[in-house]
Amino acid sequence: MRKTKQISNVSQMLSMYLKELMRLPKDKRVSTTEFAKKFNVHPSTVTEHFQRLSRLNLLNYVKYRGAHLTQEGIHQGELLMWKHRILEVFFMEFLGLSKEDACSEATKIDFFISSNVIKLLCKKMNHPRVCPCGFEIASTYCEEKS
Amino acid sequence: MRKTKQISNVSQMLSMYLKELMRLPKDKRVSTTEFAKKFNVHPSTVTEHFQRLSRLNLLNYVKYRGAHLTQEGIHQGELLMWKHRILEVFFMEFLGLSKEDACSEATKIDFFISSNVIKLLCKKMNHPRVCPCGFEIASTYCEEKS
DNA sequence: AGAAAATTTGGGGAAACCCAAAATTTTATA
DNA sequence: TATAAAATTTTGGGTTTCCCCAAATTTTCT
Numbered sequence: 001m002r003k004t005k006q007i008s009n010v011s012q013m014l015s016m017y018l019k020e021l022m023r024l025p026k027d028k029r030v031s032t033t034e035f036a037k038k039f040n041v042h043p044s045t046v047t048e049h050f051q052r053l054s055r056l057n058l059l060n061y062v063k064y065r066g067a068h069l070t071q072e073g074i075h076q077g078e079l080l081m082w083k084h085r086i087l088e089v090f091f092m093e094f095l096g097l098s099k100e101d102a103c104s105e106a107t108k109i110d111f112f113i114s115s116n117v118i119k120l121l122c123k124k125m126n127h128p129r130v131c132p133c134g135f136e137i138a139s140t141y142c143e144e145k146s
Numbered sequence: 147m148r149k150t151k152q153i154s155n156v157s158q159m160l161s162m163y164l165k166e167l168m169r170l171p172k173d174k175r176v177s178t179t180e181f182a183k184k185f186n187v188h189p190s191t192v193t194e195h196f197q198r199l200s201r202l203n204l205l206n207y208v209k210y211r212g213a214h215l216t217q218e219g220i221h222q223g224e225l226l227m228w229k230h231r232i233l234e235v236f237f238m239e240f241l242g243l244s245k246e247d248a249c250s251e252a253t254k255i256d257f258f259i260s261s262n263v264i265k266l267l268c269k270k271m272n273h274p275r276v277c278p279c280g281f282e283i284a285s286t287y288c289e290e291k292s
Numbered sequence: 293a294g295a296a297a298a299t300t301t302g303g304g305g306a307a308a309c310c311c312a313a314a315a316t317t318t319t320a321t322a
Numbered sequence: 323t324a325t326a327a328a329a330t331t332t333t334g335g336g337t338t339t340c341c342c343c344a345a346a347t348t349t350t351c352t
Contacts, residue, residue: 011339032299045341047300052339064299064348095266105263109255117251120241157308178330188311193331198308210317210330 008076009056015080015111017049018058021069022077029066075140082141083118084110085131090121092132099132119143154222155202161226161257163195164204167215168223175212221286228287229264230256231277236267238278245278265289 010018020038024030032046039046050067053059058073069077087106091097097105122128122142131137156164166184170176178192185192196213199205204219215223233252237243243251268274268288277283 013340033297041340042342043299044301044343048340051300091263094270095263097263097266101262105260108260109258112255112258114251114254116247117237117241117243120243124240159309179328187309189330190312190332191310194309197331 010058010076012111014049014053014056017053018069018073018077019080019084019110021059021073022081026068026074029062029068031066078138078140079115080110082138083113083115085135085137086118086122086125086128087113088131088133089125089128089137093125102132115141156204156222158257160195160199160202160204163199164215164219164223165226165230165256167205167219168227172214172220175208175214177212224284224286225261226256228284229259229261231281231283232264232268232271232274233259234277234279235271235274235283239271248278261287 016039017035020035021030032043032050035046035050036043050059050061053073054061054067058070058076059067060070060073061067084106087110088099088102091102091105092099119142127139127142129137129139162185163181166181167176178189178196181192181196182189196205196207199219200207200213203216204222205213206216206219207213230252233256234245234248237248237251238245265288273285273288275283275285
């Protein structure tokens with residue numbers, strides 16, 4: 001009954017957490033201070049966000065022990081990263097941005113842009129399999145019929 | 147000393163007000179109830195936002211008498227509309243979206259996307275002079291050297 | 293075991309939204 | 323031109339999201 005391809009109730013900030021989480025090894029648990037440094041924020045703030053992600057069933061968070069993404073969290077994180085990376089490819093290949101600029105520009109809008117636009121962009125870019133940073137682009141959301 | 151091409155302290159919501167204001171005749175003063183209907187919000191909410199825009203010197207707002215954009219407001223509104231329309235053109239011509247979809251997709255990201263990306267997009271689209279809806283695209287921000 | 297380090301809790305604060313009811317001003321009409 | 327009706331603003335609340343700090347708790351290290 002539930003749609004799978006939607007980010008439910010995730011704020012922009014939470015989406016940033018989700019994306020960062022996706023870049024980390026999925027087996028290891030992440031600590032709050034580790035994250036606090038990345039986001040230039042106090043540890044207690046991270047705790048708060050982890051708890052929120054946990055309430056949304058996106059993060060498996062155990063007090064004092066760190067956290068890792070749930071299946072659902074990975075799923076939503078993959079959607080975000082797919083958007084992010086397709087945008088990166090587009091910004092580099094079509095607009096000629098540098099790798100760094102492509103990433104920062106993608107970061108500004110990946111949360112807001114629709115799946116449909118990304119899907120069309122993906123097609124136009126010939127369904128890239130890797131992003132400019134060398135990371136693989138998960139094909140879960142790409143509907144290539146090759 | 148002041149940079150001219152930046153949206154200063156305008157929230158996404160205020161940017162929506164700015165864009166809507168840009169679509170209205172600039173000589174006439176707009177009433178709060180008029181706006182309230184457009185945004186499906188109570189009149190008092192509009193008053194609040196008008197006051198805020200006024201504090202930012204973007205809106206000339208006189209109690210009980212309505213409001214109209216200041217020079218600065220028009221300037222910032224033009225930047226937003228430029229982004230919006232270039233995106234519309236891109237979405238229609240490059241991705242093949244309908245006029246309506248192009249508009250709604252542009253609305254989702256125009257506030258967040260950088261001027262630089264839009265500038266490159268503008269060039270790729272050959273510096274369009276009108277958007278899909280037939281509106282003229284102000285060239286203030288377009289650096290075409292034709 | 294006990295001290296040090298990491299983490300969470302609880303209490304607050306600011307900003308951006310929104311609404312409802314009361315007060316005020318404008319307008320329209322009798 | 324009064325006065326009633328309509329429009330607008332004020333006031334007072336309420337919510338959410340984000341952030342910090344200090345104190346309490348738990349884990350880790352020696």
